[in-house]
Amino acid sequence: MKTSIAIVDDHRLFAYSLSDLVQKFDNYEVTIVAEHGRDLLKYLNRGDRPQLVLLDVHMPEMDGFTTAAYLKQNFPDIKVIALSMMDQEDHVVRMVQSGARGYLLKICRPAELRQALDDVCTKGYHYSASLTERLVKVLDPAKNDAPTAYFKFSGREHEFLKMACSDLTYAQIADKMCVSPRTVDGYRESLFEKMNVKSRVGMAIAAIRWGFFKLQK
Structure with a gap:
């Protein structure tokens, strides 16, 4: 059909x-x-x-x-x-x-x-890769009004989400969070499941849709 x-x-x-x-x-x-x-x-x-x-x-x-x-x-x-x-x-x-x-x-x-x-x-x-890249560069993670409790994020998952919606690599995120790359992989897979997405692009778009981040002024 x-x-x-x-x-x-x-x-x-x-x-x-x-x-x-x-x-x-x-x-x-x-x-x-x-x-x-x-x-x-x-x-x-x-x-x-x-x-x-x-x-x-x-x-x-x-x-x-x-x-x-x-x-x-x-x-x-x-x-x-x-x-x-x-x-x-x-x-x-x-x-x-x-x-x-x-x-x-x-x-x-x-x-x-x-x-x-x-x-x-x-x-x-x-969402095209170029458009998503432009969006994450102008997001302001400091302005966070999102319903974190709705997704039942842990504190570390929330911290990971902020960094994942940026141009940092996963290796750089692991370094900044002082954890192993495998631990970051665990955060990523957990957020993918909780937010019902299958990629980093999808996670960034979902974060915007749910109001986790706003544009910088």
């Missing part, structure tokens, strides 16, 4: 061109093309339920931030990939915290779009 997709973008020519492109991909079909978030809600309220939404960030009525947050609250099973002409870090973080599983620039190649769709459907998220 094909994965159903809604495209939400106020630029009609772009939206329908994107729809034509996605329809050419195996295993995907576009079932909704909406002009803005409020338009998408009309489809949802009458029973249409796409499995994935390609969502423009900037729209005149109910923008991407508001729409993503609404979907996260009311339709958590619908996965969202944000689309934008800009890759500003604060926009990326806001969309991730609003529930977006990926963030694509509208100038990306069709192959990257296809990869993003596949990744979100199979792994649960898609």
Whole structure:
């Protein structure tokens, strides 16, 4: 069965061109093309339920931030990939915290779009390595408002998470924590399980989504 997709973008020519492109991909079909978030809600309220939404960030009525947050609250099973002409870090973080599983620039190649769709459907998220690297460099681990108790992190696991969401290598983290690389491996595997992720990139994105770190000002 094909994965159903809604495209939400106020630029009609772009939206329908994107729809034509996605329809050419195996295993995907576009079932909704909406002009803005409020338009998408009309489809949802009458029973249409796409499995994935390609969502423009900037729209005149109910923008991407508001729409993503609404979907996260009311339709958590619908996965969202944000689309934008800009890759500003604060926009990326806001969309991730609003529930977006990926963030694509509208100038990306069709192959990257296809990869993003596949990744979100199979792994649960898609963020390019370059974008994630930029994000972790502007995170401020000192500003920590996260629900640590929710994940039942130990003090050392929490300390490891702060360092893992940086450009330090695992060997450097082990040195700073004064533990063996094997112990760091244990922290990593424990956090992967508790946060339901499978990679360091996924851990960093989950940390942003849950509000562990904020952008430096």
